[in-house]
Amino acid sequence: MAEGIRDKVAVIGMGCTKFGERWDASPEDLVTEAFEEALADARVDRADIEAGWFGVFYDEQNVGKSAYPLSQYLRLPNIPMTRVENLCATGTEALRGAVYAVAAGACDIAVAVGCEKLKDTGFAGLPERTKGTFEDLYQPNFTPPGAFAQLAAAYTAKHRLDMGDLKRAMAHVSWKSHENGAVNPKAHLRRKISIDQALNAPMVAYPLGVLDCCGVSDGAACAIVARPEIARQMGCDRFVAVKALQLAPSNGIEMGHRSWDGAHTLTTRKAVARAYAEAGISNPLADISLTEVHDCFSITELVLMEDLGLSREGGAVADILDGRYDAAGDIPCQIDGGLKCFGHPIGASGLRMTYEIYQQLLGRAGERQLQSPKFGLAHNLGGIPNRNIAAVSIFGLSG
Amino acid sequence: MAAIGILGYGAYIPRRRMSRDAIYHAVGWAQPSLRTLASGRRAFAAWDEDAITMGVEAARRALRDLQISPDALCLASTTAPFLDRQNAGVIAAALDLSERIRTFDMAGSQRAAVSALIAACNSATETTIIAAAEKRPVKAASVLEMASADAGAAVVVGCGEPIAEFLGSASVRADFVDHYRTAQSGADYAYEERWVREAGVLPLTSKAIGAVLADTGVGVKAISTLIAPMANFRLARSIAIAAGLSPGAVQDVLTENCGVAGAAHPLLMLSAALDKARAGDLLLLIGFGQGCDAALLRVTAKIAPERALVARMLEGGATETNYLKFLAASGRLDIEWGMRAERDNRTAQTVAFNKSRDIYGFVGGLCTQCQTPQFPKSRRCVNPECAALDKQEDYRFADRNGVIKTFTEDHLAFTREPPLVYGNISFDGGGNVFMEMADFASGEARIGGAVEMRFRIKDVDETRGFHRYFWKAAPAAGGAGG
Numbered sequence: 001m002a003e004g005i006r007d008k009v010a011v012i013g014m015g016c017t018k019f020g021e022r023w024d025a026s027p028e029d030l031v032t033e034a035f036e037e038a039l040a041d042a043r044v045d046r047a048d049i050e051a052g053w054f055g056v057f058y059d060e061q062n063v064g065k066s067a068y069p070l071s072q073y074l075r076l077p078n079i080p081m082t083r084v085e086n087l088c089a090t091g092t093e094a095l096r097g098a099v100y101a102v103a104a105g106a107c108d109i110a111v112a113v114g115c116e117k118l119k120d121t122g123f124a125g126l127p128e129r130t131k132g133t134f135e136d137l138y139q140p141n142f143t144p145p146g147a148f149a150q151l152a153a154a155y156t157a158k159h160r161l162d163m164g165d166l167k168r169a170m171a172h173v174s175w176k177s178h179e180n181g182a183v184n185p186k187a188h189l190r191r192k193i194s195i196d197q198a199l200n201a202p203m204v205a206y207p208l209g210v211l212d213c214c215g216v217s218d219g220a221a222c223a224i225v226a227r228p229e230i231a232r233q234m235g236c237d238r239f240v241a242v243k244a245l246q247l248a249p250s251n252g253i254e255m256g257h258r259s260w261d262g263a264h265t266l267t268t269r270k271a272v273a274r275a276y277a278e279a280g281i282s283n284p285l286a287d288i289s290l291t292e293v294h295d296c297f298s299i300t301e302l303v304l305m306e307d308l309g310l311s312r313e314g315g316a317v318a319d320i321l322d323g324r325y326d327a328a329g330d331i332p333c334q335i336d337g338g339l340k341c342f343g344h345p346i347g348a349s350g351l352r353m354t355y356e357i358y359q360q361l362l363g364r365a366g367e368r369q370l371q372s373p374k375f376g377l378a379h380n381l382g383g384i385p386n387r388n389i390a391a392v393s394i395f396g397l398s399g
Numbered sequence: 400m401a402a403i404g405i406l407g408y409g410a411y412i413p414r415r416r417m418s419r420d421a422i423y424h425a426v427g428w429a430q431p432s433l434r435t436l437a438s439g440r441r442a443f444a445a446w447d448e449d450a451i452t453m454g455v456e457a458a459r460r461a462l463r464d465l466q467i468s469p470d471a472l473c474l475a476s477t478t479a480p481f482l483d484r485q486n487a488g489v490i491a492a493a494l495d496l497s498e499r500i501r502t503f504d505m506a507g508s509q510r511a512a513v514s515a516l517i518a519a520c521n522s523a524t525e526t527t528i529i530a531a532a533e534k535r536p537v538k539a540a541s542v543l544e545m546a547s548a549d550a551g552a553a554v555v556v557g558c559g560e561p562i563a564e565f566l567g568s569a570s571v572r573a574d575f576v577d578h579y580r581t582a583q584s585g586a587d588y589a590y591e592e593r594w595v596r597e598a599g600v601l602p603l604t605s606k607a608i609g610a611v612l613a614d615t616g617v618g619v620k621a622i623s624t625l626i627a628p629m630a631n632f633r634l635a636r637s638i639a640i641a642a643g644l645s646p647g648a649v650q651d652v653l654t655e656n657c658g659v660a661g662a663a664h665p666l667l668m669l670s671a672a673l674d675k676a677r678a679g680d681l682l683l684l685i686g687f688g689q690g691c692d693a694a695l696l697r698v699t700a701k702i703a704p705e706r707a708l709v710a711r712m713l714e715g716g717a718t719e720t721n722y723l724k725f726l727a728a729s730g731r732l733d734i735e736w737g738m739r740a741e742r743d744n745r746t747a748q749t750v751a752f753n754k755s756r757d758i759y760g761f762v763g764g765l766c767t768q769c770q771t772p773q774f775p776k777s778r779r780c781v782n783p784e785c786a787a788l789d790k791q792e793d794y795r796f797a798d799r800n801g802v803i804k805t806f807t808e809d810h811l812a813f814t815r816e817p818p819l820v821y822g823n824i825s826f827d828g829g830g831n832v833f834m835e836m837a838d839f840a841s842g843e844a845r846i847g848g849a850v851e852m853r854f855r856i857k858d859v860d861e862t863r864g865f866h867r868y869f870w871k872a873a874p875a876a877g878g879a880g881g
Contacts, residue, residue: 123738125811133747137758137857138775138869140821140835141742146809150822154805157846205809206818256773256781258831262805262823386823386833 004244004278008103010231010398011240012224013042016355019219019343020188021119027063030220031073031115034348038111038222043234046074049224050107052081055094055114057346059085061127062117070113087382088294089247090114091221091350092391096245098225108227114352115220116345125216126346145213146205147384148297153207154262155303159314163207169317170298171198174211176326177295177334181341183367188215188343198298212298217343221351223358228398240358243375244278244394246271250387265300265381267390268307272379275392276309281375284309288331288394289373290360292353294381295338304379305333308392327368335360335368350391353378357395403523404561404696406467409460410670410709411453411532411551412657414838416440416716417725419545425722426540436545440718441658444534444549446728446815447837447856450476451486452868453551453663454530455493455854459798460708461528461553468497469555470525475505475512477580477662478534480866489868490530493854495760495795501525509628511662512552513686517694519556520565526557533661538586539731546630548658552666562703563673563682563696566617569610572690575599596634601641604685607693608642611683615695619643623680624672626650628664628687638685656713662688671709676702717840727815739813744860746867756793761852761870763830764791772796772830794830800851800875801826806836806844820844824872837871849875 015037017030025033039046054070056062063069067081086093091114098110121127131139152170156163175195181187193211201209231239248271254260281287291308295301302320305311310331311319319325325333336342336356339349357376359365375396382389423437444453454474462469472491479486487502505511512531519527532551537544556565577599578589604627612619625648627635632652639649650672652659660667665686672682676698686692719725726732756762757775764776769785772794780787806822813819820836822844836844837855850872857869 121738128739128742130743133750134754134775136744137746137751137754137867138834140833141812141814141819141858142821142833143809143811146807146812146819146821149807149809150805153807153822153846204811205807208807251783252777252781253783255833256777256831257771257783258825258829259783260831 005099005103006243006278006280007228007241007398009099009225009242010228011242011354011358011395012044012226012231012234013038014223014355014358015041016186016221016352017219018186019215019217019345019352022218023119025218027069027115027117028073030117030218031070031113034220034222035074035111035113038224042224044109044224046076048109049076049079049111051079051098051101051110052076053094053097053110053112054081054083055085055090055112055347055351056083057085057087057090057116058118058127058129061120062115086389088296088346089350089380089382089389089391090347091352092378092380092393093350095223095351095354095393096247098223099242099245102225102227108230109224111222111224112351113220113222114348114350116347117218118216118345119218142384143205144384145208145297147386148300149205149208150262151303151385152299155299158261158263161317166317167199167207168195169302169320170212171195172320173295173298173301174198174340177338177340180327180335180368181337184337184342187337187341188217189337189341208297208299214296214339215341215343217345219343219345219348219352221348221355223351223354239398240361240395241398242393243396244275244392246275246278246392247389249389250383254386262385264303265307265385265388265390267388268304268379268381268392271390271392272308275394279375279394281394287375288377289375290335290357290370291331291333291377291379292336292338292356293333293379295334295340296344296381300381301333308377308379332370335370350378350380354393354395361395361397401558402561402564403520403558404556404564405554406526406557406559406561407461407465407555408670408673409457409463409553410667410712411456411460412442412712412716413444413448413453413549414716415443415445415728416656416718417443418718418720421720421722422545422725430540433540433542433545436542439655440716441545442548442550442716443725443728445837446730448549449480449534449856450474450478450532451480451489452854452856453534453549454490454532454553457532457551457553458490458528458530459494461555462494465555467526467555469500469528471501471503471527472496473503473505473515473527473529475515475529475531475662476533477506477509477511478536479504479506489759492755492759493868495756495762495797509662509688510665510686510690510692513665513684513692513694516554516556517568517692520568523556523558526555528553528555529666531663531666533663535661536586539726541586543587543589546659548660550657550660550663550667552663552670554666554669560701561699562701563676563698566695566697567611567615568692568694569607569614570690570692571603571606571610573603574689575603596637600629600634600687601637603691604638604687605642607685607691608683611693611695617681617695620645621681622648622683624648624650624676624682625685626665626668626672626682627685628652628659628668630659653713656716667709673698673702674706674709678702736813742813743862744858745863746860746865751867758869760795761797762793762795765794766791772826772828774830774832796826796830796832797852797870799826799828800849801872803844803846803848803850803872804831805846808841808844824850835871836873838873843874851875
């Protein structure tokens with residue numbers, strides 16, 4: 001059995017832009033904004049960075065292919081750089097590259113940057129994209145809300161729930177994230193909403209209304225990671241350490257086998273089981289202090305609470321309505337506003353989640369600071385429930 | 400004893416029916432005379448239906464209960480979507496018929512299907528399936544807009560134990576231009592009805608009927624049913640009277656709930672007649688268009704009792720009263736569809752050809768190791784307990800029903816008939832496919848609802864004037880579907 005990644009890598013600096021409709025900012029501006037914040041935070045010299053990973057999803061919408069744009073923006077001395085893409089798990093994928101390189105001893109300090117410029121499409125929602133020459137011939141012309149809405153229909157059928165009851169829990173999810181986003185200056189959507197507004201919002205894809213959907217944003221985020229020895233040499237006794245980094249892509253079961261019930265994300269369950277094992281967590285309810293999950297839609301967050309083992313099967317509706325995942329609850333979810341309100345510039349999202357957990361663990365989260373968090377869990381879901389990439393990372397303080 | 404004739408038949412009338420009264424209310428300001436036609440409903444194709452898809456549906460119904468692998472397949476239509484790409488070949492691919500089948504298109508006249516039927520009967524060493532379908536282009540506020548229908552029908556013709564034996568036929572040629580349509584004219588250009596009746600329909604049909612009766616030695620009074628695919632019942636009745644047939648023998652022209660489906664109408668009316676026929680009945684089938692074909696058929700004891708295939712479709716359907724939706728379905732109303740409609744739907748023909756059986760035939764794989772059906776067919780089995788390599792044999796999903804496992808009604812996705820309905824279909828016997836749905840009214844889809852497969856247009860490539868097909872899940876028969 002492999003040792004895993006626990007405590008082998010320190011996060012020594014992080015940066016994150018304000019997310020939103022950054023009409024006047026170029027990808028270069030966003031990357032620079034995130035990187036300079038991380039560099040100042042890490043207190044290392046630019047020249048000490050030895051390798052970089054660049055997460056970009058929609059290359060046709062953004063900066064084109066390859067890691068060349070990152071190298072150009074940062075003007076680093078021709079260090080190795082790699083562009084990565086794994087749908088909405090792209091940001092976490094960039095982090096994984098940097099963390100693995102440091103853990104392997106290939107370099108001492110590495111940087112991961114994620115950037116997305118989604119607001120250049122000219123319409124609301126995500127850009128249209130091809131699914132490949134074969135799949136375009138038969139895959140439905142789904143949109144993300146339509147694909148994720150399927151979870152809700154299947155969830156009501158599985159648990160014999162009335163759609164109205166499920167919608168109330170989904171509305172609570174959105175309401176809670178707007179409450180959290182309202183006090184986060186970097187969040188895209190900062191207006192509070194009422195439960196009634198969420199329930200009565202215009203329908204996008206049954207049963208998801210527009211307030212069940214996350215923000216589509218421009219933004220960038222950055223992490224600088226290093227060997228723990230380097231963090232200690234810099235005088236940090238307590239630093240944020242990577243406890244687990246796990247990835248689980250679909251292998252076709254959800255799309256093509258009847259065993260999947262359509263009401264959960266199979267890959268999340270696989271990834272989180274490995275992540276808890278890697279981090280040495282046997283009782284997540286006791287050890288996980290906060291989560292940043294892939295709340296692209298309210299229903300996604302709801303089923304994820306079960307997939308992550310935080311709510312029992314069929315129990316998420318009650319737990320959500322009881323406030324367990326609210327800011328004042330036992331395990332706050334999306335304390336920074338989440339994809340819902342912080343926003344979702346795809347390539348940056350996994351790093352944005354890491355950024356919030358990093359701030360919380362270091363006690364720097366200001367108005368939204370939680371009391372003595374132990375472990376923070378970040379979860380990405382790239383793709384759609386039928387076929388996706390689940391990424392789970394867990395962070396905690398060293399020592 | 401083996402005989403030549405019709406071995407099977409099938410018909411397809413689209414679910415959507417436009418209220419003629421609603422048409423009149425929309426266009427009556429321009430053409431008040433249409434008021435006389437403003438009753439009943441006319442069938443119209445959805446945006447994703449055309450002569451190919453309706454031909455597929457009619458043909459698979461005709462073949463459904465027959466243990467027959469046809470030698471030839473013909474599509475008879477004046478509105479086949481491709482001018483130079485064989486349309487019948489697409490139908491054969493959708494039916495997953497043998498590679499050795501001879502396929503051909505018949506076109507150019509409203510009697511194309513009857514001519515094809517006669518030709519097939521005259522060379523009945525082969526079994527031929529003749530699919531006829533029409534999606535008629537019509538101008539707003541025209542008589543044809545009221546009277547026409549989009550529909551399909553099919554017959555299987557060959558030597559064996561027919562349900563209706565072919566006794567003989569006669570044809571009359573005449574370049575009688577009661578109407579025409581060219582690429583330039585777009586829709587039909589039709590001449591005055593009285594001239595058409597007096598100088599064309601009555602003399603030409605009388606000649607053909609007289610000839611076939613003389614050739615076969617059958618007395619005019621022996622005819623049980625006259626199948627005359629005319630624009631209205633009055634005209635069909637005039638033919639019977641002019642030819643000396645009993646007026647009681649005239650078959651309904653399906654005006655009330657369908658309309659006239661062009662080149663498909665003779666076979667559609669024939670299907671309706673066979674539904675009600677009894678052994679020994681003599682059916683006289685007319686094809687009219689620049690001349691006339693007349694074919695005489697005798698119903699045999701092989702005809703199944705208790706059929707109402709066409710009647711059920713006529714009574715069913717969903718009535719539409721929104722004239723603009725009716726226009727949009729046929730592409731006559733180009734509204735603002737939004738930027739999502741700009742998606743490039745270019746087809747990689749290399750891939751489409753290699754995957755033709757997957758896509759058109761809806762053929763997936765059945766793992767011979769664990770018996771798991773799966774789509775698409777893949778090198779390794781999808782069953783996580785199995786994952787066997789290269790153990791899959793062909794497995795056709797098109798003729799299997801399923802149930803809805805998940806679904807949504809998506810108002811964001813682009814479709815010419817919003818919302819786009821799609822979801823996971825769990826197939827009877829195994830297999831799960833995430834796919835688009837068709838013919839579901841808003842609010843009609845539900846988890847566990849039964850579906851059947853329909854061959855439909857999947858995507859339209861506006862830039863290159865191409866479109867491609869795949870299968871969609873529609874409400875299973877027994878629902879309101881046509």
